[in-house]
Amino acid sequence: MSENVVPITGKQTASVIDELQALVAEDMKHVNATILERMQSHVALIPQLAGHLIASGGKRLRPMLTLASARLIGYEGSRQNKLAACVEFIHTATLLHDDVVDESKMRRGQETANEIWGNQASVLVGDFLFSRSFELMVEDGSLKVLKILSAASSIIAEGEVLQLSVAGDVSTSEETYLKVIESKTAALFAAACEIAGVVAEQGEDVEAALRDYGRYLGIAFQLADDALDYSAKQATLGKKIGDDFREGKLTLPVMLAFRRGDDTEKAFWRRTMEDHDQTEEDLTQALAYLTKHDTLADTLNRARHYGSMAKDALAIFPDSKAKTIMCGIVDFCIDRAY
Amino acid sequence: MSENVVPITGKQTASVIDELQALVAEDMKHVNATILERMQSHVALIPQLAGHLIASGGKRLRPMLTLASARLIGYEGSRQNKLAACVEFIHTATLLHDDVVDESKMRRGQETANEIWGNQASVLVGDFLFSRSFELMVEDGSLKVLKILSAASSIIAEGEVLQLSVAGDVSTSEETYLKVIESKTAALFAAACEIAGVVAEQGEDVEAALRDYGRYLGIAFQLADDALDYSAKQATLGKKIGDDFREGKLTLPVMLAFRRGDDTEKAFWRRTMEDHDQTEEDLTQALAYLTKHDTLADTLNRARHYGSMAKDALAIFPDSKAKTIMCGIVDFCIDRAY
Incomplete structure (x- = not known):
């Protein structure tokens, strides 16, 4: 396995991930x-x-959060390493299943596993990695960590099913959207940070602060990710603009544009996102509506709100290099969508 | 949820399941x-x-094995109940994923979940039940039980991937077939029995005996199941004969017929099972070849071999009603294929 890490270009934020x-x-x-x-x-x-998938150049952001959290609180042991691998296995398992569910053909600039080996193998290897993750946790031996990560796994699945349930309704509320991203994305970010607090045995306050940091960061990350999909910045990262639109994947930029739009616009979103009746030109029209109502900027404003809360959650920790970096990562996750 | 349990008819064996x-x-x-x-x-x-799926009239055989094992060894507590539910959740999760992988349309006489709600929902709800199972185990609090069931889950997934890997090769060895059914079926039977020994804290010998019983029973069960699919008995259970054949699912009756067949027969199996090129009449021809080489009877003979080992594994326990029933269940699992 090569240690490919996605090279991320752009502003000063690149240095934070470095x-x-x-x-x-x-x-x-x-x-x-x-x-x-x-x-x-x-x-x-x-x-x-x-x-x-694992060697395909993911950022390893979630396991890095476990490791950075351990560093932040001065944990001297090595248990965070095995647990960070658990977190990455759970994340990889969900990606494999997500790509089956979304019928995705490309991820990280290469063909998806389901495209190469079929849905069956992707489902089953996802199950394997998921089980393997629990085997690793058992080896670590903390029932508290097992509780946190098994609960996070249930919540992720709930979030994915919820997303599926609302997929055909472009009038879905922002509240429901938040519930989806809190579950499918933020729950694992929160758990990834919290378990570092658990192995360090520094008490509930430390665990809660790390959990909150991870949770708010996860929400901000997903909001920015959903804006990024429609952003010109996307092209500089080597990805195509509008994948979510083409897949009919409902995210906040579209939900806001629908709410703010007139009847013509509402009919446009219903046709393209609910009925999946799209032509090549529709993406241009969609982007125009998003721009008209400023919904990418507003989605990023929402992300900034949660990002601010993430940074404040770290206030109980003394200043340190790790803390500065973890705060910088919040801005990085949001700013990459510019 | 109704407490439907499949009514099983036939010989004296029906009374054993009662x-x-x-x-x-x-x-x-x-x-x-x-x-x-x-x-x-x-x-x-x-x-x-x-x-x-859960209320659709499964036999609940696996959780019953946990409960019967607890009874066999005189365990007086109640932890077996929650853990039996864990076992059923894992089993249900694998069924949901199996039906997606096999593109099955019917199970237990009704439409499969993937047929009604789609593959996506089945994959994700399977993930949910699987995670929920681990949450329940964590509530029980035994790391040993967690180890046994997480290992079993990994092995099940490995077995399913192995089955997928050999699906296109009708010359697959009996050794590989055994590896598949040991993993995909027997591992959970073994774990279901073993965990009763763990909560009763009666030592490694008791755990090993229960594990061996479950494992051999699981192998016998799957062998008989694979014979049953081609057996006239199938019709009396309200199922169609030859589903495995139509799905191109390679099992021992066919593998033995291929090995024992001449070039014409080998070509027949290659066309129907490997190339999935079948007509309506091919099932009749397939059954004729199985009969010619007596492979259903021989598959059941293999099952009896493992069934005998299952019963002998219980020899360390004193005679009891539970022991008599658990031995009877072995015969029941095999005889239902007559």
């Missing part, structure tokens, strides 16, 4: 070694398929 | 209550979809 990577570089070697070792199986297709 | 149900009836009420309570979610589609 700093984060430098902060956790030693630990991350152990995490990567654990990931590589524990995705093995006598069934060759498993490491083949899992490795395709 | 006896098993009577033996564990009190505990099973708690198990069913836990299942019903813990499959709930604020996302309505989850209990709707999960309930469709």
Whole structure:
């Protein structure tokens, strides 16, 4: 497995992710070694398929958050490494299943596993990684960590089902959208940070602060991600603009444009997003409506609100390099959508 | 949730399953209550979809094995109830994913969840039940139980991927077939029995004996199941003969017929099972080849071999009603294929 990490370009924010990577570089070697070792199986297709995704240049943001959190609170042990691998396995399992559910053909600039090996293999290898993650947690031996990560896993699945349930309704409320992203994205960010507090045994306040940081960061991250999909910035990251639109995936920029739009616009969103009746020109029209109502900027404003809360959650910790970086990561997650 | 249990007709074996149900009836009420309570979610589609399968008249054989094992060793507590629900949740999650993987349209005489709600919902609700199962285990609090069931879950997924990997090769060895059914079926039977020994804290020998019983029973069960699919008995259970054939699902009766067949027969199996090129008449021809080489009877002979080992694994326990029933269940699992 190569240690590809997505090169992220743009403003000063690029240096923050570099700093984060430098902060956790030693630990991350152990995490990567654990990931590589524990995705093995006598069934060759498993490491083949899992490795395709795991080595494909994800940012490893979630395990890095576990490692940075451990560093922030001065934890001297090494348990965070195995647990960070658990977090990445859970994330990878959900990506494999997500790509099946969304019928995605591309991820991180290459073909998805379901596109290469089929839906069946993706579902089953996702199950394997998920089970393997729990085996790793059991080896660590903390029932509290097991509780946090099993609860997060249930919540992720609930969020995904909720997203599916509302997929055909462009008038879905912002409240429901928030519930979806809190569940499908923020729950794992929160758990990834909180478990570092658990292994450090520094009490409920520390665990709660880390959990809140992760949760708010996760919400901000997903809001920015959903704005990014429609942003010109997307092209500079080597991705196509408007994938969510083409897939009929309902996100806040569209939900706000629908609410603010007139009858003609509402009919446009209903046709394109609910009936999946789209032509090539519709994306241009969609972008024009988003611009007209400023919904990308407003989605990012919402993200900033949660980002601010994420940074404030860290207030109980003394100033440190780790704290500065973790605050910088919040801005990075939001600013990448510019 | 109704407490439908599949009525099983035929010979004296029917009474054994009645006896098993009577033996564990009190505990099973708690198990069913836990299942019903813990499959709930604020996302309505989850209990709707999960309930469709859970209430659809499965035999609840795996949780009954946990309960019967607890009874066999005289365990007086109540932890087996929650853990039996965990076992049923894992089983249900794998069924949901299996039906997606196999593109099955019918199960237990009614439409599959994927047929009604789509593959996406089935994948995600499976993930939910799987996570929920681990949450329940964490509530029980035994790391040993968590280890056994997380390992079993990994092995099940490995077995399913292995089955997928060999699906297109009718010359697959019996050894590989055994590996598949040991993983995808016997691992959960083994774990279901073993965890009763763990909560009773009666030592490694008791745990090993229960694990071996479950494992051998699971292998015998799957062998008989694979024979049953081609057996006239199938019709008396309200199922169609030859589903495995139509789905191109490779099982021992066909693998033995391929090995024992001449070039014409080998070409027949390659065309129908590997190339999925079938006509209506091919099933009749397939059954004729199975009969010619006696492969259903021989598959059941293999099942009897493992069934015998299952019964012998219980030799360390004194005679009791529970022991008699658990031995009878072995014969029941095999004889239902006559």
